Amino acid sequence: MEVSGDREYIYSSIELDRYEGQVIEELKASSQEAIPDPDEWLEEELERNILLTTVDAIINWSRRSSLWTAMCFPACCAFELIAVEGPRFDLSRFGMEILRASPRQADLMITAGTLTWKMAPNVKRIYNQMPEPKWVIAMGACAISGGIFRSSYSVVPGYNKIIPVDVYVPGCPPRPEALIHGIRMLQRKIAKTPVVPDLPELPLKGKRR
Amino acid sequence: MTVALSGKEIASQIEEKSPGSVEESSQDSLVVKSDSLLSVAAFLKDNETLKFDYLNYITAVDYFSYFEVVYQLTSLEHNHTVVIKTRCYSRENPAVPSVIGVWQGADFQEREIYDLMGIKFEGHPNMKRIFLWEGFPGHPLRKDYLQ
Numbered sequence: 381m382e383v384s385g386d387r388e389y390i391y392s393s394i395e396l397d398r399y400e401g402q403v404i405e406e407l408k409a410s411s412q413e414a415i416p417d418p419d420e421w422l423e424e425e426l427e428r429n430i431l432l433t434t435v436d437a438i439i440n441w442s443r444r445s446s447l448w449t450a451m452c453f454p455a456c457c458a459f460e461l462i463a464v465e466g467p468r469f470d471l472s473r474f475g476m477e478i479l480r481a482s483p484r485q486a487d488l489m490i491t492a493g494t495l496t497w498k499m500a501p502n503v504k505r506i507y508n509q510m511p512e513p514k515w516v517i518a519m520g521a522c523a524i525s526g527g528i529f530r531s532s533y534s535v536v537p538g539y540n541k542i543i544p545v546d547v548y549v550p551g552c553p554p555r556p557e558a559l560i561h562g563i564r565m566l567q568r569k570i571a572k573t574p575v576v577p578d579l580p581e582l583p584l585k586g587k588r589r
Numbered sequence: 590m591t592v593a594l595s596g597k598e599i600a601s602q603i604e605e606k607s608p609g610s611v612e613e614s615s616q617d618s619l620v621v622k623s624d625s626l627l628s629v630a631a632f633l634k635d636n637e638t639l640k641f642d643y644l645n646y647i648t649a650v651d652y653f654s655y656f657e658v659v660y661q662l663t664s665l666e667h668n669h670t671v672v673i674k675t676r677c678y679s680r681e682n683p684a685v686p687s688v689i690g691v692w693q694g695a696d697f698q699e700r701e702i703y704d705l706m707g708i709k710f711e712g713h714p715n716m717k718r719i720f721l722w723e724g725f726p727g728h729p730l731r732k733d734y735l736q
Contacts, residue, residue, distance in 0.1 A: 496720075497722065498720060498721065498722055533725075533729050534720070534721060534729075
């Protein structure tokens with residue numbers, strides 16, 4: 381429809397008004413039919429329950445949200461860990477209060493305490509029995525470096541001499557809040573882990589990222 | 590309260606039974622010759638008025654010129670206690686008779702002393718290291734131990 385140009389306005393030229401009217405008329409003319417829903421073919425139940433995400437995000441979410449801890453508490457830091465598990469600090473808020481007596485059901489090792497060389501082969505064995513993927517939190521000064529026993533003839537100067545450590549929580553012993561912070565740091569670390577390996581990495585079997 | 594018996598008093602009783610087995614004695618303790626340790630231990634345990642039926646602990650001290658093994662004994666029946674000691678002068682191959690036949694609780698403590706001090710307990714059925722591992726060099730609680 382042609383807009384007639386017989387009136388003049390102070391704010392704009394007739395040409396401009398005419399152009400605006402044309403755009404509206406064209407859009408109106410081409411918009412008489414409803415646009416069909418692209419998901420129309422889906423059932424209603426299905427439609428409400430589909431969420432799009434990436435494999436990395438979904439697998440890392442499930443891994444970090446329920447870390448099961450292997451029981452390996454050689455010394456006194458264990459009592460702070462017990463406090464963390466207990467009702468006051470309540471680790472179950474983060475979904476990981478469960479402790480496993482069998483390392484085969486665990487994926488997190490919290491190394492709470494001094495490690496002697498006599499005990500070291502057993503800790504390494506517990507670590508090896510844990511299924512992949514697995515993480516280690518070194519809790520306290522002894523676990524990080526041997527602590528005050530570092531120069532002793534019988535003490536391992538840090539768990540990272542025998543097993544790979546992901547997060548270090550300092551303190552002697554660390555406060556329960558510090559351990560919770562360490563666990564949440566580990567969760568953030570897990571969230572960044574690429575789950576699907578790049579193709580050139582595939583032949584490196586058994587190698588831990 | 591447990592009464593701490595005088596070492597001198599006990600020493601005179603031991604001397605009566607087996608002369609020449611006490612090396613020296615004081616108010617706190619008495620030192621027994623190591624070759625008569627077993628007979629003294631049996632006497633202390635079986636004598637009706639002493640009856641030291643409980644071994645509190647065994648420990649050892651390195652005095653450079655000799656090692657001293659210390660036993661604290663208690664009678665649960667009479668509620669009294671005494672400390673007896675014995676010495677061994679060899680540094681290369683120190684040995685003391687094991688009291689495991691008299692007090693069974695001596696088992697692990699004698700192994701600990703062997704492990705950390707290097708004193709052998711003759712007659713112990715399982716004389717091997719307990720805290721450290723086979724092949725560990727030296728005995729770390731000795732005064733001349735250097736890493």
